[in-house]
Amino acid sequence: MKLQSGFNNFFAMIMIKNPWVTFSLFFLLATFIPNVHKLLNSEMYLKMLVQIPAYSILSFIIGLKLRSLNNKVILQISKHGSSALIFLFGSQTFWMIPRSLDLSVYNEAFAILLPLNLIGAGFLFGIAFKSAPFVLKTAFSIYGLAMFLAMGIIYINFNSLICAVFSIEMQHLAGKYILYVFPFVFVLFLYRLFYNMSKLTEEIIIQ
Amino acid sequence: MKRSILLPLTIFFVWIGVILWWTGGFRHFTSYSYAMYRAGTPPRNMPDLKMVDYDQKNIDFNRWKGKYILVDFMYLHCSSVCGILRSRLYDYQKELAPYLKKNLVMVSVSFDPQRDTTTILKETWRSLGAEPNWIFASLKGTNEEIINEMYKFGIVIIKTPEGDFNHTTMHYLINPDGKLIKVIDPSSGKDKTLHEITKWIQ
Known part of the structure; x- marks a missing residue:
């Protein structure tokens, strides 16, 4: 009965109340279609700039929207913003290690573990997002941006193969595309940072 | 609201521990290095x-016990680095000629026996x-x-969808007792590589 009511809530949210959840779920499931999955694993830039971010970001959006469900488990999770953020960050760091990336392409167990881990981490962080401290979110964002930029510079400049499953040309191409994408991500980060800072300032003034 | 830091700190240190273990102490991030x-x-x-040599004889490294063996692993259909390494080895064989007459053998081993037949191996040997x-x-x-066998040796070989192999590109020096004594990185340059080889076999 409880499971039925929870499923009905979720279904109503998807189909009626929130197109973001529909959109995110659709694209998340699309990454698992065999041909799409094969394509995303075949090019380094697709893996790094589409597949891995898609798992985290789309599941984050679903988690963010599902916060409003009246559910005990979700309410409990939503209190642990810092833990969820650190778990997500640790997961992303793990999968950025070249050896982990290699295994996620040619090893079946790791090919399953990657989406499970990142989707789980993104989803939990989406639920607990609002309770994560602003300072912690900002600090991890800055660190994440720096790592992203460093990755692009290393991939484009290194003439030795870092990931064994891709070629040196793919590595350089991935570096180039990371450097193309970086400014947009940076501007988005700055926008969110100033927006959140202005909100914080307003709250302080009101208090 | 009083925030508990125990759970986030635990998760943080667990991740540090996982990555520390996974990378062999933050030193081995690539598949090759690991x-x-x-x-x-x-x-x-x-x-x-x-192995089987270009004369179709079954061999192993014990055949050359009592001599130093300089081994490299490659495949002849490689479209990237193997050709460059082979031409470097061709240069080395001239510099190492006195040792090749005395106490050194060079062995180039293909890990693609399906395509690198004994005939093709022999043709390559003649051309060099x-x-x-x-x-x-x-x-x-x-x-x-x-x-699987190569991985135990410390060599990573991964087949790409195009049918090529991405693989470790190192030279391995085996001593007269049959022990691997040195792994030499050929990307350090011709002179340095030769120096690394000769300092052991003199």
């Missing part, structure tokens, strides 16, 4: 590799000067067996 770390630092025993102490051979077994 495979060499797992195989162990030299000197170490050689795995028992079964037919030095009698530079042997071309290929490993025996299926691709999967060879890849």
Whole structure:
């Protein structure tokens, strides 16, 4: 009965109340279609700039929207913003290690573990997002941006193969595309940072 | 609201521990480096590799016990780095000629026996000067067996969707007792590589 009511809530949210959840779920499931999955694993830039971010970001959006469900488990999770953020960050760091990336392409167990881990981490962080401290979110964002930029510079400049499953040309191409994408991500980060800072300032003034 | 820091700190340190273990102490981030770390630092025993040479004879490294063996692993259909390394080895064989007459053997081993047949190995050997102490051979077994065996040796071989292999590109120096004593990175340059080889075999 409880499971039925929870499923009905979720279904109503998807189909009626929130197109973001529909959109995110659709694209998340699309990454698992065999041909799409094969394509995303075949090019380094697709893996790094589409597949891995898609798992985290789309599941984050679903988690963010599902916060409003009246559910005990979700309410409990939503209190642990810092833990969820650190778990997500640790997961992303793990999968950025070249050896982990290699295994996620040619090893079946790791090919399953990657989406499970990142989707789980993104989803939990989406639920607990609002309770994560602003300072912690900002600090991890800055660190994440720096790592992203460093990755692009290393991939484009290194003439030795870092990931064994891709070629040196793919590595350089991935570096180039990371450097193309970086400014947009940076501007988005700055926008969110100033927006959140202005909100914080307003709250302080009101208090 | 009083925030508990115990759970986030625990998760943080768990992740640090996982990554520390996964990378062998934050030192081995790539598959190549980790495979060499797992195989162990030299000197170490050689795995028992079964090969067939360009004369279709079954061989293994024990055949050259009493001599130094300079081994490289490659495949002849490589469209990238193997050709460059082979031409470097061709240059080395001239510099190492006095040692090749005395106490050194060079062995180039293909891990793609399906395509690198003994005929092709022999043709390649002839095109590179037919030095009698530079042997071309290929490993025996299926691709999967060879890849697993090579990993134990510290060599990563990954087949790409295009049918090529991405693989470790190192030279391995085995001493007259049959122990692997040095792994040499050829990307350090011709002079440095030659120096690394000759300082052991003199």
